[in-house]
Amino acid sequence: MNVKQLRAFLAVAQCLSFAQAGERLHLSQPALSLTVKSLEDELGGKLLSRTTRSVSLTPEGETLLPLARQLLADWDNTEELLRQRFTLQLGKVSIAAMPSYAGNLLPSALKVFRERYPRVNVAVHDVINEQVLEMVRHRRVELGIGFEPESSSSLLFTPFYMDRFVAVVPVGSPLAEREEVTWGELLREDFIALQRPSAVRLLLEQDLRNQHGKLSVAFESHQLSTIGRMVASGLGVSAVPSLCIQQMRELGAHCVALAEPRIERRIGLMMLADHKLSAAAQALRDVLIECAQEHTLENV
Incomplete structure (x- = not known):
């Protein structure tokens, strides 16, 4: 029949x-x-x-x-x-993104996506970089945004841009008047860091160990917004990826370029190499890549 x-x-x-x-x-x-x-x-x-x-x-x-x-x-x-x-008249897609991206650049990309596909639901998982990788690998989400994995043949990584760390200091600090500060100068102040196992924290400890030894931390938090408020209140200084500059300013802190050493890492989009994306996920991937390219051109 x-x-x-x-x-x-x-x-x-x-x-x-x-x-x-x-x-x-x-x-x-x-x-x-x-x-x-x-x-x-x-x-x-x-x-x-x-x-x-x-x-x-x-x-x-x-x-x-x-x-x-x-x-x-x-x-x-x-x-x-x-x-x-x-035809993307209906649908749902899930994405995981590390907080520094989810809270800064992702909303503008989602706005573009919503204008094009108003009936597609997007679920955003705002989690640390390690959880982004885990959620993609275990197929809990189709797309993830975070730091480039050191090595993973199971993941397809599409780079967005190279992000560098910048210093976050109180507006009234003498360091706020500088165009650039060194890590040595920054670490003389009380340092505020993200808690482990944050990829940002681990990356800083790894890259600073040779020149400055073990990272001494006065305060730590799981949230970037809390760190920004702490710095703005004069509790100390911090360092965050440059994509957080606007967020730190809105929280009342000031950002300054960092040198010696220059710590940077590629940020991009991840998906399973053997996974065929749904129509909704493919459309979101295209919008994210398009918005990342526009952001890169604006900052050239």
Whole structure:
């Protein structure tokens, strides 16, 4: 039993006329009769009683009629739902992004995406870099944004840009008047850092160890917004990726370029190398890459 056979049966059952049903389905009467007969052969008995003057339903045909209506309605609804998803009239996509990106550049990209695909729902998981990688690898999200993995053949990484760390200091600090400060100068102050296992914290400790030894931390927090407020309140200084500059300014802190050593890391988009993205995820990926390219050009 197939959809074509059910449509033929339903049309004849509703019209009680092969001629009218054929017109509705754009089929010749012989072709329609053959389709109905093939359905009867499949099921093992007559569904329609036909004479030269009239067509009527057999008891078995009466039993099939409401079931055929429901089956075809379900089929049409499923077909329409998938068509809407493929054409992005409906859909849902999940993405994981590290907080420094999720709270700064991601909203503007999502605004562009929403304008183009207003009926596609986006779930954003604002998690540390390590969890971004884990969620992508375990297929909990289709896309992730974070630091470039050191080595992973299972992930496809699309670089957005090279991000560098900048100093975050109180507005009234003498360091705020400088165009650039060294790490040595910054670390003489009380340092405020993200808590482990944040990739930002681990990266700083790793790159500073040779020249400055173990990173001495006076205060630590899980949230970048809390660190910005702490610095603005005069509790100390910090260092964050440059994509957080606007966020730090809004929190009342000041950012200054950092040198010696210059710590930087590529940020980009991750997905499983062997995974075929859904239509919604592919559309979001395209928008994210487009917005990243525009951001890079603006900052050249």
